[in-house]
Each structure stands twice: as C-alpha cells, then as structure tokens.
Amino acid sequence: MEAMNPTTPSGCLCEDVDPILDRYGRDQGLLVSILQDIQEKYRYLPKEALERVSAALDVPMAQVYAVATFFKAFSLKPRGRHVVQVCMGTACHVRGAPLIRDKLERDLGVKNGETAADLSVTLESVNCVGACALGPVVVLDDEVQGHVTLTKVDALVKKVRS
Ligand code: FES
Structure with a gap:
C-alpha cells in the first residue's frame, strides 16, 4: 500500500x-x-x-x-490499516456480539470506536450488515466472518497482527 x-x-x-x-x-x-x-x-x-x-x-x-x-463510509478521523467491525444488530446482539466486542477490545488493545495509536487497527460497532443468519458477525477489512465465537476471535486477532 x-x-x-x-x-x-x-x-x-x-x-x-x-x-x-x-x-x-x-x-x-x-x-x-x-x-x-x-x-x-x-x-x-x-x-x-x-x-x-x-x-x-x-x-x-x-x-x-x-x-x-x-455517508457512514466516510471517516473524518484516521483509520487503521485493518478495520474490524462488530455487528451489533439485534440478531447478532442476542447471539453474543457484546462478548465478541469485549474480547476484541481486550485482545486488540483498542476501545470500540477507536483506532490504535500505531494506526494498525480500527475497531467499531456497526448495525445489521445483512447477514443475520450468520450471526454473530464480524467484518474484517470488508470480509464477512460468520458464526464468530470467542475462539474464532483469537484467529481474527492473529490475522490482524500478522
Ligand atoms: S444483525 Fe448482524 S448481520 Fe443482521
């Protein structure tokens, strides 16, 4: 890049x-x-x-x-090289999205809605991304990850860090 x-x-x-x-x-x-x-x-x-x-x-x-x-696609604040979006729509919420988001905050070391100081990653919550059947859903760099578990979060974090 x-x-x-x-x-x-x-x-x-x-x-x-x-x-x-x-x-x-x-x-x-x-x-x-x-x-x-x-x-x-x-x-x-x-x-x-x-x-x-x-x-x-x-x-x-x-x-x-x-x-x-x-337009939501625009940001006035610097964003990270990787963008991790946690869907907090109803279907994902009831299937554990808050726990997924909490773990991502801890493991990535960045709060929801913020970008790491080294601009490596941005973590944000989004509303329904239209893949409710796959909930809970995380979108990593525009790629939808479905049925995300706490274990899957480890793999996502590894991908971001690699
Ligand atoms: S509520 Fe998460 S994809 Fe619809």
Missing part, C-alpha cells in the same frame, strides 16, 4: 488531491466520488484535503462537511 502523506509542509495536500479532482473534471456534482477516492487514498478524509476540495470546486466547507458526515 502507498505510504501515507498526511500533510505537505503547507498542509495543503494539493499534490495528492489535485489529481483526484482532475480525474473528475473538478465537477461539483461528483463530490461524493471525489471524497470516495480521497478516503481510499488516506483511509479517512483529512481536514486539509476537504479544504482543498472546497477551494478547488468552489463549494462551501459546510457543504463538503455535510456530505462527508452524511
């Missing part, structure tokens, strides 16, 4: 963001796609990148933020 370059000396991120803006013809109507590509590059939406988008598209920052916060 490409190394992260969180800020240039000026804090602009222009070198990284401008090619993305150009790819979409700096079209205001393609703001979501532009933000998706920025999120893919950094794994989150750095403030400096949003400022660049706002200036380049001539869209108010408030509007850029409104879009960035509307």
Whole structure:
C-alpha cells in the first residue's frame, strides 16, 4: 500500500488531491466520488484535503462537511490499516456480539470506536450488515466472518497482527 502523506509542509495536500479532482473534471456534482477516492487514498478524509476540495470546486466547507458526515463510509478521523467491525444488530446482539466486542477490545488493545495509536487497527460497532443468519458477525477489512465465537476471535486477532 502507498505510504501515507498526511500533510505537505503547507498542509495543503494539493499534490495528492489535485489529481483526484482532475480525474473528475473538478465537477461539483461528483463530490461524493471525489471524497470516495480521497478516503481510499488516506483511509479517512483529512481536514486539509476537504479544504482543498472546497477551494478547488468552489463549494462551501459546510457543504463538503455535510456530505462527508452524511455517508457512514466516510471517516473524518484516521483509520487503521485493518478495520474490524462488530455487528451489533439485534440478531447478532442476542447471539453474543457484546462478548465478541469485549474480547476484541481486550485482545486488540483498542476501545470500540477507536483506532490504535500505531494506526494498525480500527475497531467499531456497526448495525445489521445483512447477514443475520450468520450471526454473530464480524467484518474484517470488508470480509464477512460468520458464526464468530470467542475462539474464532483469537484467529481474527492473529490475522490482524500478522
Ligand atoms: S444483525 Fe448482524 S448481520 Fe443482521
């Protein structure tokens, strides 16, 4: 994966963001796609990148933020190289999701909703991911893991650490 370059000396991120803006013809109507590509590059939406988008598209920052916060797929905080999501929907909840989440917090050393200081992993709770029959469900880097047990958590943690 490409190394992260969180800020240039000026804090602009222009070198990284401008090619993305150009790819979409700096079209205001393609703001979501532009933000998706920025999120893919950094794994989150750095403030400096949003400022660049706002200036380049001539869209108010408030509007850029409104879009960035509307979609759950976007994050305004740095995310880890691995993202572990525990489904806390009803079906998963009654099948032990809270215990799974507690163990993941302990074993990964990161609280729910937070990212490890070394940016190795982000742990978060999500609502139903549409695989209720497989509950409890954990999504590791977009891959659905079904029928997760406390033993299976050990294997998941190993995968994250490897
Ligand atoms: S409640 Fe977890 S997948 Fe539906």
